[in-house]
Amino acid sequence: MSFLRSVAVLVGGTALGHGITAAALPILSRLYSPADFSLLAVFASLCAMLSVAACLRFDIAIPLPQDDWQALSLLALSLASALLVSMGLLVFVLLAPDWILARLKVPSLRPYLWLIPVSVLLVSVYSALQMWFVRQKSFSLLARSRVIQSTASAGVQVSFGLWTPNPAGLLIGHALNTGAACVVLGGRLLANTQQRAMLCGTTWKDLKYAWRAYERFPRYSTWEALCNSAAIQLPILLIAALAAPAEAGHLMLATYVMQAPMALIGSAVGQVYLSQAADEHRHGRLNTFTAGLLHGLVKTGAGPLLAVGILSPAAFSLVFGPQWARAGELVAWMTPWFIVQFLATPVSMALHVTGHQRAAFLMQLVSLGARVLTVWAAAGLAPQWMPETYALSGFAVYAAYLLLVLRCTQVDARAAGRIIRDNMPLLAMYALAAVAALWVLRALQST
Secondary structure (H helix, E strand, O other): OOHHHHHHHHHHHHHHHHHHHHHHHHHHHHHOOHHHHHHHHHHHHHHHHHHOOOOOOHHHHOOOOOOHHHHHHHHHHHHHHHHHHHHHHHHHHHHOHHHHHHHHOOHHHHHHOOHHHHHHHHHHHHHHHHHHHHHOOOHHHHHHHHHHHHHHHHHHHHHHHHHOOOOHHHHHHHHHHHHHHHHHHHHHHHHOHHHHHHHHOOOHHHHHHHHHHOOHHHHHHHHHHHHHHHHHHHHHHHHHHHOOOOHHHHHHHHHHHHHHHHHHHHHHHHHHHHHHHHHHHHOOOHHHHHHHHHHHHHHHHHHHHHHHHHHHHHHHHHHHOHHHHHHHHHHHHHHHHHHHHHHHHHHOOHHHHOOOHHHHHHHHHHHHHHHHHHHHHHHHHOHHHHHHHHHHHHHHHHHHHHHHHHHHOOOOHHHHHHHHHHHHHHHHHHHHHHHHHHHHHHHHHHO
């Protein structure tokens, strides 16, 4: 399957899945309060931060080996690590709930603490299975799994919201998002007799060999992933604990909206990029391959993100209800950050393909310190500006991360400048169209 066709298949499934989520959001924003979304923000941040390293990053190594036997050994290592980490979290949650809640300062999370290790396990297993099918280039299956994810999650959240006015539906629906996909992908893997036999036939010797061959992933990439996730999630926990009670909820909805176009194109492109980057690197074409991909990302995604950022302050109260106007303001602040993240994230796996795990880890460590310290400083100096500070720090660290990727893939400054220059007229058209639409919305709201 060609690169463009693979991307089209994944984008199609992701588009339908996010279409379901987008249709549900105006309903959810009226069934649940900003305080409920604030609790979801804390829950989702904890799950994201803990699950990203539960597989010890053996999951992202699955597409890299030349033979399936070693890839299945990496899959087995990923699943075993996820299970052990989740069991450890469950024990910790059961033994020390008061200690956890005292530090999070979110007492309403108590009834749902048990759901955190369950969600971490589901997210981790899904990540490992997803990477196996990325290796197999089964992009149509991945596309179907995304539709099922969104349908299950939105269905549960809306149903619970209509049934009972508490945030349980938001949290359970969030956990079932990846749970449904695990059933689909796991069922397909086990239905393949040859792959099932190879997986079940994996020995301790195979696991030890795979560990030694890819030990750089748990040694460096695990900490890199933890720092990357913590740099995003820890400030949200700080905002939930130290800012106004509903601020994290507004931030959560703003993030949902901004991540829709990113997930629509960026995640699909990133998975297809990873499936081909190792071969391109072996043939000495990774710089050209990466530059071409970035050119396409700017052309297809940066413009829509820019337009959403311009329109959001006026559109949010109309679409989601007047209590969500603050979320629209935050989207405008977050737009530069998400544009740069949209460009950096799909090609970030090049650091692992080229063996720069240590550089990636150091970059994420610096990013973590910078983002947490800036938000912490804002909490002491101007608490009302904590979300805006978080957005600006996001732009700074992802811009630095993108520069690191360009250097490690040997994409020179002239190629990067050409990407910006060639797409500037298109970006200007998106901006002008968004300004015109904003003027119309303001006029309608004033009448």
